Each structure stands twice: as structure tokens, then as C-alpha cells.
Amino acid sequence: MARWLWFNTLSIPRQSGRNPARRRAESAWILHDNTDMQPIHLAWVDYTILLSYTVFVIGIGFALRRYMKTSADFFLSGRSIPAWVTGLAFMAANLGALELVGMSASGAKYGIATAHFYWVGAIPAMIFLAVFMMPFYYGSKARSVPEYLKLRFDERVRCLNSLTFAVMTVFASGISMNALAKLLHLLLGWDYDASLWICSAVVLVYVLKGGLTSAIYTEVLQFFMIVLGFAPVVYLGLKDMHGWETIKSKLIDVAQNPAALSLNDKHFQPDAWTSAWKPILGGAGANPMGVNVFAIVFGLGFVLSFGYWCTNFLVVQRAMAAKDMTAARRTPLIAAIPKMIFPVLVILPGIIAIALASTPDKGYRLPPRPISSGGAAALADLRAAKPGQEDAAFAAVSKDVDLKLDKAKVLALMHANAVSALPEEKLKEGLQNAVTENDYDSIILSLVKRYCPPGMLGLALTALLASFMSGMAGNVTAFNTVWTYDLYQAYLAPNRSDQHYFRMGQGITVVGILLSILCAYFASHYSNAMDVVQLVFGFVNAPLFATFLLGMFWARTTGTGAFLGLLGGTFTSAIFHALTITVGNAPGIKGGYLSVLYTFPSEMAQNFYLATFAFAACFVLTLVISLATERTKTDEELKGLVYSLTPKLVDHDQAFLTRPAVLGTILLLGCVILNIIFF
Amino acid sequence: MGLDIRWPIGIMFSLIGALLLAYGFGTAGDVEMYSHSLGININIIWGVVLLLFGGGMLLGAILGRKTPPKP
Numbered sequence: 001m002a003r004w005l006w007f008n009t010l011s012i013p014r015q016s017g018r019n020p021a022r023r024r025a026e027s028a029w030i031l032h033d034n035t036d037m038q039p040i041h042l043a044w045v046d047y048t049i050l051l052s053y054t055v056f057v058i059g060i061g062f063a064l065r066r067y068m069k070t071s072a073d074f075f076l077s078g079r080s081i082p083a084w085v086t087g088l089a090f091m092a093a094n095l096g097a098l099e100l101v102g103m104s105a106s107g108a109k110y111g112i113a114t115a116h117f118y119w120v121g122a123i124p125a126m127i128f129l130a131v132f133m134m135p136f137y138y139g140s141k142a143r144s145v146p147e148y149l150k151l152r153f154d155e156r157v158r159c160l161n162s163l164t165f166a167v168m169t170v171f172a173s174g175i176s177m178n179a180l181a182k183l184l185h186l187l188l189g190w191d192y193d194a195s196l197w198i199c200s201a202v203v204l205v206y207v208l209k210g211g212l213t214s215a216i217y218t219e220v221l222q223f224f225m226i227v228l229g230f231a232p233v234v235y236l237g238l239k240d241m242h243g244w245e246t247i248k249s250k251l252i253d254v255a256q257n258p259a260a261l262s263l264n265d266k267h268f269q270p271d272a273w274t275s276a277w278k279p280i281l282g283g284a285g286a287n288p289m290g291v292n293v294f295a296i297v298f299g300l301g302f303v304l305s306f307g308y309w310c311t312n313f314l315v316v317q318r319a320m321a322a323k324d325m326t327a328a329r330r331t332p333l334i335a336a337i338p339k340m341i342f343p344v345l346v347i348l349p350g351i352i353a354i355a356l357a358s359t360p361d362k363g364y365r366l367p368p369r370p371i372s373s374g375g376a377a378a379l380a381d382l383r384a385a386k387p388g389q390e391d392a393a394f395a396a397v398s399k400d401v402d403l404k405l406d407k408a409k410v411l412a413l414m415h416a417n418a419v420s421a422l423p424e425e426k427l428k429e430g431l432q433n434a435v436t437e438n439d440y441d442s443i444i445l446s447l448v449k450r451y452c453p454p455g456m457l458g459l460a461l462t463a464l465l466a467s468f469m470s471g472m473a474g475n476v477t478a479f480n481t482v483w484t485y486d487l488y489q490a491y492l493a494p495n496r497s498d499q500h501y502f503r504m505g506q507g508i509t510v511v512g513i514l515l516s517i518l519c520a521y522f523a524s525h526y527s528n529a530m531d532v533v534q535l536v537f538g539f540v541n542a543p544l545f546a547t548f549l550l551g552m553f554w555a556r557t558t559g560t561g562a563f564l565g566l567l568g569g570t571f572t573s574a575i576f577h578a579l580t581i582t583v584g585n586a587p588g589i590k591g592g593y594l595s596v597l598y599t600f601p602s603e604m605a606q607n608f609y610l611a612t613f614a615f616a617a618c619f620v621l622t623l624v625i626s627l628a629t630e631r632t633k634t635d636e637e638l639k640g641l642v643y644s645l646t647p648k649l650v651d652h653d654q655a656f657l658t659r660p661a662v663l664g665t666i667l668l669l670g671c672v673i674l675n676i677i678f679f
Numbered sequence: 680m681g682l683d684i685r686w687p688i689g690i691m692f693s694l695i696g697a698l699l700l701a702y703g704f705g706t707a708g709d710v711e712m713y714s715h716s717l718g719i720n721i722n723i724i725w726g727v728v729l730l731l732f733g734g735g736m737l738l739g740a741i742l743g744r745k746t747p748p749k750p
Contacts, residue, residue, distance in 0.1 A: 049695055049698065049699075052694060056691045060684075217682070228728070451717075453716050455699050456721050459695065459725070
């Protein structure tokens with residue numbers, strides 16, 4: 001869920017134009033005039049690093065091929081993997097997609113408060129999963145989260161969850177691959193289609209050969225690649241800015257006048273970018289996220305975070321592959337350790353970028369949004385500008401490019417061109433330079449370009465590639481398991497041989513990758529439709545944790561209560577969205593299309609409250625309907641599925657410090673200390 | 680699963696580390712190239728780091744091989 005939330009709040013780089021030829025022409029326009037987006041020239045050493053990474057991930061798939069004999073080997077890794085491996089994979093599967101790009105973007109936009117997505121929005125839920133929920137997932141011998149729902153409730157709940165989850169994973173991996181292919185296209189000048197198909201083919205080969213084990217193993221490799229590839233960029237950025245203290249002093253200036261960097265129109269207290277809690281405690285108006293403390297603690301920290309980390313099969317599947325119950329429970333705890341310090345690697349680059357941008361002698365500016373569609377029309381309008389009619393010409397140019405422009409710069413360009421006609425390249429460069437909207441998603445790349453000489457460049461780019469691939473592989477392995485066990489075996493072809501399902505799993509992996517590619521094209525052509533798709537998934541996911549919470553901890557919860565509660569929660573999200581809006585947005589896809597009952601200061605606040613309302617509605621409905629309906633499962637049937645009916649796990653045979661509850665408490669303390677340090 | 684993941688991780692990072700180190704030495708005099716990384720020859724430094732990391736992983740894999748798997 002959290003990932004979907006991030007998808008909703010982050011601007012995914014867009015490629016406009018429905019016609020592929022036009023799309024390429026527009027991209028070419030970008031490539032040739034935006035100096036900042038000039039394709040990077042890779043040296044042989046960079047290609048060698050990229051290639052050796054590719055060879056190794058494919059090699060892992062082939063090395064594991066001989067262990068893939070049954071469907072359990074393919075989908076569940078034969079439940080044989082040690083905890084440190086599943087733990088790092090747990091972390092990397094979530095890390096994929098747009099986290100590296102998105103978190104540095106948020107770091108620039110919101111400062112240190114972005115770390116709440118980790119310290120509030122992840123660690124507590126991961127610990128809860130390990131200590132309280134993992135015993136039911138692993139102990140019930142369910143092979144997937146939807147299957148747990150079937151054992152606990154009934155087929156209806158499983159069907160609803162598995163269908164939405166399967167579609168969601170395909171879209172998530174499609175979105176991730178579209179972003180990757182576009183990045184490679186803009187950054188390296190590689191062909192969009194070739195990048196998309198080749199990267200997908202690499203993922204296909206290793207997942208097809210080695211199943212979930214292959215995905216988990218490569219995720220561990222990718223995890224180290226990401227850490228080791230980006231750490232030098234962060235180190236050089238810190239060194240360039242003469243350490244954290246200098247950065248902090250720059251952030252104080254930024255907070256008081258964020259408009260200077262086109263970050264925000266408001267003015268904030270000096271600590272708005274450097275404190276995690278003080279600006280939040282000051283209320284929604286006092287921080288650039290536009291959220292208050294309730295939205296952070298309850299909306300993000302409880303509803304969204306627990307809803308994602310404790311119920312999303314994509315991450316839970318990693319823990320379910322562990323070799324025994326102890327390893328399964330340690331998986332989220334081991335993942336929590338790197339997760340806690342990851343803000344240094346993913347959020348700090350964004351913060352360094354704004355500190356650099358506010359230091360004039362560093363010669364750095366936040367990357368401007370590239371001019372895509374309308375570039376040619378804008379140039380024509382620029383050339384046609386007549387003296388005395390500059391205002392009208394400026395309005396026309398702004399309308400063409402559909403981005404905010406610096407009027408002084410555009411007028412200067414018009415004057416210069418009127419005096420003596422400038423070459424097209426100069427005009428394009430000048431126009432791009434006049435764009436004042438920031439392209440936050442390009443920040444991490446702008447730093448890689450700034451600091452990495454050949455060699456390091458190859459490593460950093462490979463890390464980026466790795467993060468996208470792990471996202472795709474994670475989604476595809478979750479998709480093929482849910483399809484085969486929860487849809488195909490459950491409804492379409494029950495009682496077939498194990499080999500039949502094994503072959504179906506391999507076949508559906510190919511289909512899953514092809515569907516992802518299709519979704520990537522869909523995302524690249526119809527980005528608005530994709531926003532709607534994500535919005536709908538947000539509605540479905542928001543109430544989910546209420547169902548699990550009641551199901552796992554209250555034996556009286558009935559299947560009918562859970563099913564109708566989930567539907568009611570989803571319906572509540574949709575209605576909530578239709579009746580609220582955020583400042584500066586017109587009614588439509590951003591909400592308020594039925595009526596506007598409330599206006600939120602930011603989309604993030606709207607998201608957090610939407611989730612809270614959906615959770616509350618699902619919780620109350622499930623509770624009331626359960627009380628009004630007959631129980632269909634006996635206490636005996638619910639043994640191992642519900643907390644009060646399951647014998648408590650005894651951890652006394654484990655060393656004190658390695659018991660999940662003790663480890664969890666230590667981690668929670670560490671998290672509290674981090675929050676205090678950056679309070 | 681029969682494959683110890685520390686092998687591929689160890690081998691890959693050792694190879695990339697060695698490559699970066701060699702490339703770093705080969706380009707050591709290139710002032711303009713290393714102006715990117717603030718005048719630091721980051722390829723040599725990071726090559727060593729990757730070699731150490733890869734070596735550590737391989738060591739773990741070798742030591743892990745000697746202990747019989749727990750029943």
C-alpha cells in the first residue's frame with residue numbers, strides 16, 4: 001500500500017503523445033536541446049560493469065535451475081532459505097520500483113520529514129509482522145496471503161484479494177519498467193523499446209529458471225549493488241558541501257524562502273527541512289508536506305504502513321520462503337536494520353541537491369522539467385514575437401510548453417532573437433533553461449552525473465538498473481504464485497498433478513512479463529489513465545489491514561463480515577476521494593468530482609486521511625456484520641489462524657538477544673533514538 | 680537451496696572491484712576526469728572497498744562450506 005501511495009504522490013516521469021513516432025520525435029527534441037539531459041557517454045569500463053551484473057543475475061537463474069523440481073520449489077523456494085537472505089530480499093523487493101528516484105525527490109521537496117516513511121511508516125509495522133503476524137502466515141502452511149484469507153474466512157475474501165493483487169502486481173511492474181526504459185532512453189540515448197524488452201527478458205530468464213529462489217537471491221545481490229553503487233555518490237555530495245553542518249545551515253535558508261528554488265510558494269520556520277517532527281507538530285501549514293501529526297502517526301504510521309508491510313504478499317512472500325519459523329520471524333527484523341539507516345542513501349541525496357542548488361558557486365541547479373510536447377510550437381511562437389507584443393507571445397509560449405516559465409528569461413531570449421536570429425539549438429537551450437518547474441525525479445541522476453567519473457558511473461547506473469529489476473522480479477514472482485495457487489488451482493483447474501501447476505507457474509511467468517510490458521506501454525502512452533488505475537488500487541488497499549487485524553485477533557470475525565467490510569471500506573475510499581480535494585487542484589482525477597466537502601492542504605494529507613477513513617469504515621462494518629452473522633468456522637478450524645486459539649510460540653530455547661520480541665524491542669528503541677536525534 | 684548466494688555475490692563484487700582498481704590506476708593522471716569526483720580517484724578507493732566486500736563474502740562462503748549443514 002505504501003508503495004501505491006508513493007506512486008500516487010510522486011510525479012512519474014511522463015512521455016506524452018500517443019503515436020510512437022511522435023513520442024520519439026518529442027524525446028529527440030528533449031535530447032538535443034536540454035543540456036542537462038544530454039545522454040551520458042559511457043566508457044567501456046561502464047559497459048563491462050553493466051554486462052557483468054547482467055551475466056551474474058542470469059547465471060544465478062541457471063545455477064538454480066536444477067533445484068526446481070516441484071511447484072513448491074518454484075513458488076516457495078522449498079521453504080529452505082536462511083533468514084539473512086530472506087531478510088535482505090524482503091527489503092530489496094520493496095526497494096525496487098521508484099524508491100531510489102522517488103525518495104530523493106521527496107527528500108528535496110520535504111526534507112528530513114521524508115524519513116517518516118521509514119521510521120514511522122515501516123519499522124513498527126515490520127516488527128509487528130515479525131512478532132505477531134508471521135506465526136500465523138508461516139504456521140498456517142498457507143502458500144500465499146490470499147490463501148491465508150481463504151483458511152481464515154472463505155473463498156469470497158480470497159477471490160477478492162487475489163484478483164486485485166494479481167492485477168496490481170502486473171501494473172506495478174509495468175510502471176516500474178516504463179520508468180526504467182524511459183530513464184535509459186533519456187540518460188543513455190538507448191531505444192525505449194529495446195531497453196524495455198531487453199531488461200524484461202533478463203528478469204524473465206532468471207525468474208523462469210530459478211523461480212522465487214532466483215528472485216530472492218538476485219534481490220540480495222541487487223541490495224548490495226544499490227548500497228555499494230550509491231554510497232560513493234552520497235559521500236562525494238557530503239564532501240562537496242563540507243559536511244552535514246554546512247548542509248543544515250543551507251537548509252535553514254531554503255526553508256525561509258523555498259520559492260527561490262521553486263520548491264514551495266510558502267515560507268516556513270527555519271527548521272522545516274532539518275527537523276523530522278517539529279514542523280509536523282506545528283500543524284499542516286508549518287511543513288512542506290502539508291500534513292499534521294495525526295495524519296503521520298495514524299494515517300501513515302498505522303493504517304498505510306501496517307496495511308502494506310503486514311498484508312502485501314510481495315514482501316510477506318519473502319518471509320514465507322524462510323527455512324523455518326524462527327527464520328521467517330527474523331526476516332522482517334533483519335530487513336528492519338538496513339531499512340532504518342536507508343534514508344542516508346535515498347533521502348540524503350535529495351537534501352544534498354537542494355543545499356547544492358542554494359550555493360551559487362557550486363554551479364548546480366535542480367533539474368528543470370524537460371519540455372516535451374509543444375516544443376516546436378513554442379519555438380515558432382518565440383520567433384514570431386513582435387516588439388511591443390511580448391506579453392502575448394510569452395503567454396503563447398507558456399501555453400505551448402505547458403510548464404511554468406521564467407518570464408524575464410523568455411523575454412530576454414525574445415529580445416536577443418529579435419536583434420539577430422539565434423540558431424535553433426540556442427533557442428531550445430534558452431527555453432529549457434527558462435523552465436522553473438523542478439523535475440524532482442531526475443535529482444538522483446543529476447548527482448550521479450555530477451560526481452561519477454567513468455567506472456563509478458557504470459557502478460551507479462548498474463545500481464539503478466538493479467533497483468528497477470528487483471522491483472519487477474518481486475512483482476512477477478508474487479503474481480505467478482497468486483495466479484497459480486489462488487486463481488488457477490482454486491477456480492479453474494483443481495486437483496491436477498504438482499507438475500501441472502509447476503508448468504503453469506513457468507508459463508504464467510512468461511505471461512506476467514508480457515502483461516507487464518503491455519502495461520509499460522500503456523503507462524507511457526496513457527499516463528492519465530494510469531493515474532486512475534493507481535487511484536483505484538489505493539481505494540482497494542486502504543481498508544485491507546482492518547480485515548487482517550480483526551481476522552487474526554478476534555475469533556468472532558466472520559467471512560461475510562470480512563467480505564462486506566472490505567467492499568464497504570473500498571467504497572468509503574472512493575466516496576471520500578469524490579468529496580474532498582487538495583488546494584490548487586481542480587475537481588477531477590485529484591478528487592472532488594461529486595462535491596467538495598473538504599479541502600486538504602496537500603495530496604499527501606488527502607491520502608493519509610482517505611486511508612484512515614477507509615480503515616475505520618472497514619473495521620466498524622466488519623465488526624458489526626460479524627456480530628450479526630453466524631460463525632462458519634469452529635474454534636478447531638481456526639487453530640493456527642487466530643491469536644487467541646493458537647498455542648503461543650515459546651522462544652525460551654533461543655538466546656535472549658535473538659528472540660523476535662527482544663530483537664523487535666531493540667529495533668524499536670533504535671528507531672525512537674533516530675527520531676529524537678532528528679526531532 | 681544448494682547454492683550459497685555468497686559465492687556469486689563475492690565473485691561478482693571482487694571482479695568489479697578489481698576492474699575499478701585497475702581502471703583507477705590506468706586513469707590516475709587524468710585530472711579532468713577526476714574533477715568530477717572532487718579530485719579524488721574514487722575508482723581506486725571504491726575498487727578496494729568492493730574487493731574487500733567481495734573477499735569477505737567469499738571468505739564467508741568458504742567457511743560456511745566447512746561446517747556441515749544443521750539437520
